[in-house]
Amino acid sequence: DTGVSQDPRHKITKRGQNVTFRCDPISEHNRLYWYRQTLGQGPEFLTYFQNEAQLEKSRLLSDRFSAERPKGSFSTLEIQRTEQGDSAMYLCASSFTLGTNGANVLTFGAGSRLTVL
């Protein structure tokens, strides 16, 4: 296992188009997180899954954003009708956490950079 994989690494799209990002976590990790990072800022939490259940969503996650983790393995983050303000690095992370406890160490992927023209 080589860590958390994200695809694509870079996506350029026109305003109004839909885009989808995929994250493959470390195989034994049960939690998966999505964060968004813009230039010069720290990452901002979007949502997280424990197995296939989406347990928390940030107010940043508007109705144009949807995330899924259908079998508790890989996850997808879809952005519909993209806007220029969606341009950012989308980071995925995973961890192994027992029960409802807070997370242990998070392992991050390299990120998917979105540019909306």
Place this chain on the structure above:
Amino acid sequence: KQEVTQIPAALSVPEGENLVLNCSFTDSAIYNLQWFRQDPGKGLTSLLLIQSSQREQTSGRLNASLDKSSGRSTLYIAASQPGDSATYLCAASNSNSGYALNFGKGTSLLVTP
């Protein structure tokens, strides 16, 4: 909402110096605090995690401390090297916000040869 602030925003030191990066947080009821390193255009690498019951953690040349009462954490880097050049991010999680990590904006460190 937990607010995390990092000072300074940028720091340049000559190789070999010891240095301290500062992190402050507004809600002292944290679950844990983590320090990450981020290289340009890359994801984050976890450096140290301090649980709320701990006061410090050490890994090699790195030492992180946690003082919940004052809402502060520091990352101490001993004998800095050019390879330490990166952005260092501090993140706090709270049980009342679903354990989501709240990040600071980071400190950009440059270690010159």
